[in-house]
Amino acid sequence: MxxxxxxxxxxxxxxxxxxxxxxxxxxxxxxxxxxxxxxxxxxxxxxxxxxxxxxxxxxxxxxxxxxxxxxxxxxxxxxxxxxxxxxxxxxxxxxxxxxxxxxxxxxRSGMLSSRKTHIIDVCSVAGGSGKTATAICAGIRMAQKGKKVLYVNLEPFQHFYNLLNPDTTRRYMSDKLIHAIAINPHMAADCALEEMIHEQIDILPQLKGLTGTYQITFTSLLALIDELAGRQIYDYIIAEFPEGLTSEIQMRLFSSETILVTCMQNKDSAERIKAFAEIMKTLSGQLYITCGRCESNKENHINEISHNLGYPVCEYVPQINDYSIDNLLDRGCYKNTAAALI
Structure with a gap:
């Protein structure tokens, strides 16, 4: 050769x-x-x-x-x-x-085919905007349209089971998977596929504690996602990013194919969207916005800012008292978000 x-x-x-x-x-x-x-x-x-x-x-x-x-x-x-x-x-x-x-x-041949597996990076400019609910619900809506979807939470302290059906098995990463993620993405992908939680979408099990406790880094989790993408098992991998915009996150987002940003309807969120867009102005992929926890009796500042920037708002998700995946889906939420992403 x-x-x-x-x-x-x-x-x-x-x-x-x-x-x-x-x-x-x-x-x-x-x-x-x-x-x-x-x-x-x-x-x-x-x-x-x-x-x-x-x-x-x-x-x-x-x-x-x-x-x-x-x-x-x-x-x-x-x-x-x-x-x-x-x-x-x-x-x-x-x-x-x-x-x-x-x-x-x-x-390598796996990476050539991986471009058929689309990675959607979900991040937020405002705490409490429903980033986790958006990532999971959008994934479920995409699965309802016949797509095979994987959800991976990259938060340093992963916690999403409280949003799922109480009957969902709360399985955590094994020591074998944790060790593999830290040292070898190929081995980690093999282990992850064995331990995957299979609900309406596949979900990578969460850790019991902070990622740093287990020597798992943001970079090592990204390597796992890329390895899984290269295997063409999924149509979409939805990666929920941590809060903030560190240099590591920024470098990854610059090369993102699709970014979904969640925000609130207030003026502060609109200004943060504007600042985020300025940082990401060389983004080669597409950026979408989903505005969460909206209240009809309050002023919405997002529509104008998104129009000025050219980033479409997929939908405005209403504030509900029982903020769970099942209730959000029952109310018809995230259909437009999923439609935009597919």
């Missing part, structure tokens, strides 16, 4: 460390990943003629590439968030931004 070389030239050690493992896991077995971060070593590397399939080089280091280094394709690694050409990759998109730009023959 002829090996192909993907060469990344980046002097940003922190960036390299963050993307190396995630990138390597999704490359074809015929691809060799080389990363050069030291300028002196780059000079030595180029002393004799070399040919690579793909060269990804940070823009500030382009002038250091000599004629001895020939590449079938060149991509520029940019620190800008607004990209004005197709051959540039934003560093803020992390490993997924690179993967989306790779030629098909460099991606």
């Amino acid at each position: 002829n090996k192909k070389t993907l060469l990344l030239v980046s002097t940003d050690e922190e960036y390299n460390l963050n993307i190396e493992t995630k990138l390597a896991l999704q490359l074809s077995s015929s691809v060799v990943l080389e990363i050069i971060s030291d300028i002196l070593y780059l000079e030595e590397y180029q002393k004799k003629p070399r040919k690579v399939s793909l060269l990804i080089v940070e823009e500030k280091s382009v002038s250091l590439i000599s004629q001895n280094l020939q590449a079938e394709k060149v991509l520029l690694l940019s620190e800008d968030t607004i990209l004005k050409s197709d051959n540039r990759i934003s560093k803020f998109g992390g490993a997924q931004a690179i993967i989306r730009s790779l030629p098909a023959d460099l991606i």
Whole structure:
């Protein structure tokens, strides 16, 4: 088998460390990943003629590439968030931004097919806006339309059983699954499929405590989601993100195919949506809004802000006293959200 070389030239050690493992896991077995971060070593590397399939080089280091280094394709690694050409990759998109730009023959076969499994990232700009209920109910509505759906909660302290039917088995992650998530996404996916809770949609069991207690990181959970997506088992994987917008979350969202943001109807939520949109202005995918816990006797500030930004509001979910999945579905909620996402 002829090996192909993907060469990344980046002097940003922190960036390299963050993307190396995630990138390597999704490359074809015929691809060799080389990363050069030291300028002196780059000079030595180029002393004799070399040919690579793909060269990804940070823009500030382009002038250091000599004629001895020939590449079938060149991509520029940019620190800008607004990209004005197709051959540039934003560093803020992390490993997924690179993967989306790779030629098909460099991606392992599982990842090629994974693009048929759509990942919906659900986040919130306001606490109490019904993010968990939105994620699960939208998933159930999609399942009612014949789609196979998986729900994964990425919150550091996962808790969603209180919203489900009391008869739902409250199963928790086994030690085997916890260990696998921390060290190996392929093994973790095998374990997860064995332990999945099968209700109207599949649900990854929650932890009994904080993720940090078990050495499970946000990145390791994302790796599990990507591995499951690569297996083409599900039509949709709905990932509920933690509150806030950390650098890790921001990097992931920049490369999201679909983001669903939940919010409240008040002015503060509208301002937060506006701020969120400013941060995510280079998003390549689609962003939708679902406004939760709406009260008809109060002013709604979301419609105008969504119109100005060009992000559609799927629906306004009313405030109800018994805020459970069954009651929300019985009232016909989240049909429009699901319709927008499919």
